[in-house]
Amino acid sequence: MASFGENIFLCLIVSIFVTSGLIIFILSVSISVKTSQKTVDSNDKHPIGNLGEDAVLSCNYLTSTTQMVLASRVSITWEKEGLSEVVYQYDKGTVQLTGQSPRFKDRTQLFLDAIGKGNASLLVRTVRLSDEGVYYCSVSAPSGTGTAVVNFRVAAYSAPTFQLTNSTLTASALKWFPKPSVSWLDANGNIVNTSDTEFFSNSIGINQLMSSLQPIKRFEIYTCIIQNQLVKAVSTATVTDNSISSRTFFSFTTSAASPILQIRWHFLASTASFSVFVYQLT
Ligand SMILES: *[C@@H]1O[C@H](CO)[C@@H](O)[C@H](O)[C@H]1NC(C)=O
Ligand SMILES: *[C@@H]1O[C@H](CO)[C@@H](O)[C@H](O)[C@H]1NC(C)=O
Ligand SMILES: *[C@@H]1O[C@H](CO)[C@@H](O)[C@H](O)[C@H]1NC(C)=O
Numbered sequence: 123m124a125s126f127g128e129n130i131f132l133c134l135i136v137s138i139f140v141t142s143g144l145i146i147f148i149l150s151v152s153i154s155v156k157t158s159q160k161t162v163d164s165n166d167k168h169p170i171g172n173l174g175e176d177a178v179l180s181c182n183y184l185t186s187t188t189q190m191v192l193a194s195r196v197s198i199t200w201e202k203e204g205l206s207e208v209v210y211q212y213d214k215g216t217v218q219l220t221g222q223s224p225r226f227k228d229r230t231q232l233f234l235d236a237i238g239k240g241n242a243s244l245l246v247r248t249v250r251l252s253d254e255g256v257y258y259c260s261v262s263a264p265s266g267t268g269t270a271v272v273n274f275r276v277a278a279y280s281a282p283t284f285q286l287t288n289s290t291l292t293a294s295a296l297k298w299f300p301k302p303s304v305s306w307l308d309a310n311g312n313i314v315n316t317s318d319t320e321f322f323s324n325s326i327g328i329n330q331l332m333s334s335l336q337p338i339k340r341f342e343i344y345t346c347i348i349q350n351q352l353v354k355a356v357s358t359a360t361v362t363d364n365s366i367s368s369r370t371f372f373s374f375t376t377s378a379a380s381p382i383l384q385i386r387w388h389f390l391a392s393t394a395s396f397s398v399f400v401y402q403l404t
Contacts, residue, residue, distance in 0.1 A: 159184060162242070162261045162268030170352050170374045171249040173278035173299060173328065181242040181259035181270050190238035196263045198232060198242045203256040210244055212237070225252070251276050251299075251326070277352040278328050281370035284346075284359045290336040291361065293346045297328050302350040304333045309343045351375060 162183045171177035179200070185191050194215035202209050207223035210230045217234075219227075229247045236243075242261050246253060254276040260269040278299035285292045293304070301321060306314040319333040335344065340361055348355045357370040 160268060160270075161263075161266040162259065162270045164259065164270040164272050167271065168273050168275070168376050171246070171253065171274060171276045173251065173276060173297065174248055177246045177249050177253075177274070179244040179246065179257055179259070179272045179274060181244065181261070181272065182240045183242055183261040183263050183268070184265045185238075185240040185263070186265075191240070191263055191265070193234075193237045196237055196242075196261065198237070199258075199260045200230070200244050201258045201260070203258070209257065249276055275352055277350065279348075279353040279355060279372065281355060281372075282331075282333075282346060282348065282357055282368075284357075284366045284368045286338075286361060286364070286366050289338055290334050291338045291344060291359065291366070292332060292334045293348075293357065293359070294330075294332045295348060295355075296330055298331060298348065298350065299328045300350045300352070301327075301329050302331070302348045302353075304331065305347045305349075306333070306335050307345040307347070311345075314344070 162181065165180040165182065169177060169179060181198075181200075183196075192215075196212070197214055198210075198212040200209040200211070202223075205223055205225075208221050209223060209226050210232065211218040211221060212232055217232075222230075226246075231245050233241050233243060233245070242259055244257075244259070254274060257272045257274055258269050259272065261267065278297040280296045280298070282293040282295040285294070301323070304317070304319045306317050308314050314335060316337070317333055317335040319331060322330045322332075324330075331348070333346065335346075338344065338361060340363055342361050344359050344361065346357045346359065348357075352375050354373045354375075355370050356373075357368050359366050359368040
């Protein structure tokens with residue numbers, strides 16, 4: 123005959139197994155939901171365009187991995203929130219632009235050769251500030267129909283060029299929007315606060331900027347960071363005796379919520395129910 127204490131112990135062991143099974147189940151469900159493929163989707167739901175340059179709004183639809191879809195069986199419509207006319211339309215193998223908004227006339231196209239491979243991405247030429255907004259890519263294909271949402275934001279950014287005059291290092295950049303902040307670091311990564319930045323903005327608010335740092339040391343590396351809420355440019359300038367070499371890396375803000383966080387949240391929720399369960403049994 124098992125004692126009362128042994129029964130409690132057994133109960134606990136069983137409940138631990140049951141709840142850990144539950145945790146694994148909840149975790150696997152939340153992971154599989156996150157990775158299941160949609161019929162129509164975008165690889166980049168928050169792209170950032172550079173004013174005056176071309177941008178690709180990404181959209182793709184499911185195809186069989188072994189064969190191409192006949193483009194004549196695919197229809198693709200790109201629309202923009204707040205715009206009654208379409209941005210671009212492709213209807214069962216033919217480009218159909220009678221209902222196109224004049225704002226996008228001669229500035230947009232699909233990658234026609236790639237449509238059969240599931241590519242419904244839109245190329246937008248010479249991006250304007252007014253192109254910013256929410257876009258809908260609707261696809262009707264043999265594999266099904268669906269709509270992907272792309273939130274397109276427009277910034278202006280450019281790499282600075284560096285100049286050395288006496289003991290002053292100057293970084294000049296031609297176009298930044300929205301207005302950025304500029305900071306400098308020395309070779310040890312410490313902020314150098316002896317800089318002065320001037321902005322010259324044009325009629326539509328695009329900023330040219332010039333930031334001077336002094337005094338500077340020869341044979342030293344300085345980092346200039348130009349940053350707004352969308353784009354960050356990190357430039358390292360290596361000062362030699364009488365010349366400077368520099369390189370710039372751009373990084374972009376993404377506002378998509380991290381799926382890792384969502385999985386963690388599920389995990390926390392299930393461990394919480396686990397402890398409540400044990401507490402009630404004992
Ligand atoms: C579609 O094709 C274009 C041109 O080759 C490419 O730049 C883009 O990344 C492709 N998009 C997708 C979603 O495959
Ligand atoms: C640089 O230094 C020299 C000599 O010290 C001076 O004559 C010249 O005006 C300085 N140039 C600038 C741009 O400050
Ligand atoms: C710059 O930094 C130094 C020391 O790090 C400090 O004493 C000084 O007040 C700062 N100057 C400004 C303008 O912030």
